[in-house]
Amino acid sequence: MSMEFEQESGAVLERLDALRAADAPTHGGRVLSYVYDSGIAEIDALAAAAVRAVQPVNALDPTTFSSVAVMEREIVGFARAVFHGDDAVVGTVTSGGTESCLLAVKTAREIWRADAAARGVDHRATVPRIIAASSVHAAFHKAAEYFGLRLELVPVDPASGLPAVADFAALLADADDVALVVLSAPSYPHGVIDPIAEVSALAAAAGISCHVDACFGGFVLPWWPGLDAASWDMQLPGVTSLSADLHKYGYTPKGASVLLQRGRDRQRKQYFATTGWPGYPVVNSTLLGSKSAAALAAAWAITQTLGQSGFAELTASCARATATLLDVIRGIDGLRVVGEPTGPAIAVTADETVPAERRVDPHHWADQARTHGWQLQLQPGFDQAGTTRPGGAWLPATAHLTVTPVTESRLPELSAALVTAADEVRGVPHVDVGPLLGSLGAALGGSLPETLDAATAYAMLSGIGLAPGAQDAGAADAADAGAGALPDRLAPFLALVEALPPAVAEPLLTELIARLVEP
Ligand SMILES: *Cc1c(COP(=O)(O)O)cnc(C)c1O
Numbered sequence: 361m362s363m364e365f366e367q368e369s370g371a372v373l374e375r376l377d378a379l380r381a382a383d384a385p386t387h388g389g390r391v392l393s394y395v396y397d398s399g400i401a402e403i404d405a406l407a408a409a410a411v412r413a414v415q416p417v418n419a420l421d422p423t424t425f426s427s428v429a430v431m432e433r434e435i436v437g438f439a440r441a442v443f444h445g446d447d448a449v450v451g452t453v454t455s456g457g458t459e460s461c462l463l464a465v466k467t468a469r470e471i472w473r474a475d476a477a478a479r480g481v482d483h484r485a486t487v488p489r490i491i492a493a494s495s496v497h498a499a500f501h502k503a504a505e506y507f508g509l510r511l512e513l514v515p516v517d518p519a520s521g522l523p524a525v526a527d528f529a530a531l532l533a534d535a536d537d538v539a540l541v542v543l544s545a546p547s548y549p550h551g552v553i554d555p556i557a558e559v560s561a562l563a564a565a566a567g568i569s570c571h572v573d574a575c576f577g578g579f580v581l582p583w584w585p586g587l588d589a590a591s592w593d594m595q596l597p598g599v600t601s602l603s604a605d606l607h608k609y610g611y612t613p614k615g616a617s618v619l620l621q622r623g624r625d626r627q628r629k630q631y632f633a634t635t636g637w638p639g640y641p642v643v644n645s646t647l648l649g650s651k652s653a654a655a656l657a658a659a660w661a662i663t664q665t666l667g668q669s670g671f672a673e674l675t676a677s678c679a680r681a682t683a684t685l686l687d688v689i690r691g692i693d694g695l696r697v698v699g700e701p702t703g704p705a706i707a708v709t710a711d712e713t714v715p716a717e718r719r720v721d722p723h724h725w726a727d728q729a730r731t732h733g734w735q736l737q738l739q740p741g742f743d744q745a746g747t748t749r750p751g752g753a754w755l756p757a758t759a760h761l762t763v764t765p766v767t768e769s770r771l772p773e774l775s776a777a778l779v780t781a782a783d784e785v786r787g788v789p790h791v792d793v794g795p796l797l798g799s800l801g802a803a804l805g806g807s808l809p810e811t812l813d814a815a816t817a818y819a820m821l822s823g824i825g826l827a828p829g830a831q832d833a834g835a836a837d838a839a840d841a842g843a844g845a846l847p848d849r850l851a852p853f854l855a856l857v858e859a860l861p862p863a864v865a866e867p868l869l870t871e872l873i874a875r876l877v878e879p
Pocket of ligand 1: 458459497544546547573575577605617
């Protein structure tokens with residue numbers, strides 16, 4: 361290769377290093393969401409070597425690239441053993457949790473359509489429903505939108521984070537338009553496990569598909585102390601599919617999840633196949649066509665190397681760290697843990713039982729913890745009025761902590777920071793967005809619009825100081841260092857998200873993200 365290429369590529373890689381330096385730290389446990397750090401450098405090195413080995417492979421075709429079939433078969437076998445599936449349970453490695461969930465919904469829709477046809481019902485005249493708790497992952501909102509279903513939500517109790525079995529029972533009786541029931545193990549927002557045994561039995565009795573979304577917990581819950589797998593996994597006969605993310609507690613680079621399905625005929629509905637064009641015959645198990653084998657190979661290498669005993673050890677570390685953090689947070693005056701988390705996710709809200717001056721607002725707490733170098737995730741308060749129970753209770757704002765194996769080694773520092781941050785914001789009330797909303801409305805000629813075009817959304821973002829690129833246009837270095845950086849304090853922004861109707865908040869957020877990548 362020419363000297364010139366070497367020089368250019370060297371400079372480009374140097375720039376990449378600089379860009380990466382501006383990212384949130386992926387290792388060391390300081391970011392308590394998005395990244396799942398095993399704390400073991402050899403696992404990352406193993407993944408990197410596996411990625412490298414398959415870099416040029418196209419996982420589109422497992423007959424041309426047979427390594428893909430072998431690795432996928434062995435991961436599915438591992439998952440089937442871990443989740444106690446019998447010989448009729450088959451599966452697929454997908455690109456992530458969202459894709460696993462999308463495919464579970466797509467499969468259930470095909471099954472429902474076939475059943476409707478068998479009953480002599482015209483499925484095109486009905487929009488089928490998905491029934492799930494309001495805490496179900498957003499991927500199911502996306503699936504409903506993409507595949508033309510209606511998501512009907514059951515409220516969760518703000519104290520426990522759990523839905524009532526009776527609400528599911530009421531919706532499933534005599535419901536021939538329900539294509540799928542979804543239950544979480546555990547739910548991402550609150551880290552609690554839905555009543556899977558009870559509701560999957562109801563679904564089975566009604567002949568309705570039932571998916572367990574274990575995207576978050578899949579690769580920790582099987583080894584979680586004191587948890588009976590018979591309460592949530594595929595040994596429950598009513599569970600027809602289950603998703604579990606390898607790129608979370610499988611410690612694999614992003615791009616891998618497993619979807620298990622009960623029964624070959626069910627799973628074949630997940631596939632897309634066509635001979636209806638003059639090119640090569642197409643058979644796709646997942647949404648993508650040509651695709652990388654990188655995360656698949658990394659996940660395969662990690663699962664083969666660690667085995668169940670390796671996962672058990674890493675899970676034990678997560679469980680110890682979670683138990684300690686629960687004690688620490690429960691000991692902080694003014695904060696309350698939502699429900700009884702099972703697994704390594706904790707949701708924390710303000711303790712409404714103490715007087716206002718002793719309460720700790722979770723969003724101010726999270727913002728303050730960030731100044732001490734720890735990133736908790738801010739989750740907005742949520743209006744459950746749109747769920748099946750009219751006037752469903754408001755879910756208060758929370759801070760979310762995802763605990764990973766590396767957390768255990770950082771417990772003294774992290775615990776101290778959580779306590780200090782709470783002391784520093786105790787008594788500060790949740791952001792009142794009234795004035796902000798008022799000025800936004802005024803800037804837009806008196807009232808908030810019902811829908812937003814891109815220009816209006818951008819004007820609104822500018823009005824609240826969140827327009828990407830507005831400050832450092834032209835300053836390439838500054839843009840590199842802080843490309844897309846949010847303000848130091850997220851509490852006001854989250855309060856705005858809570859207060860705006862979705863028809864305004866959603867395009868506003870879209871604009872915020874879309875502008876980041878505009879050249
Ligand atoms: C992460 C997650 C998903 C979606 O997964 P992605 O990998 O982010 O696409 C779905 N459900 C739950 C419970 C999750 O935690």
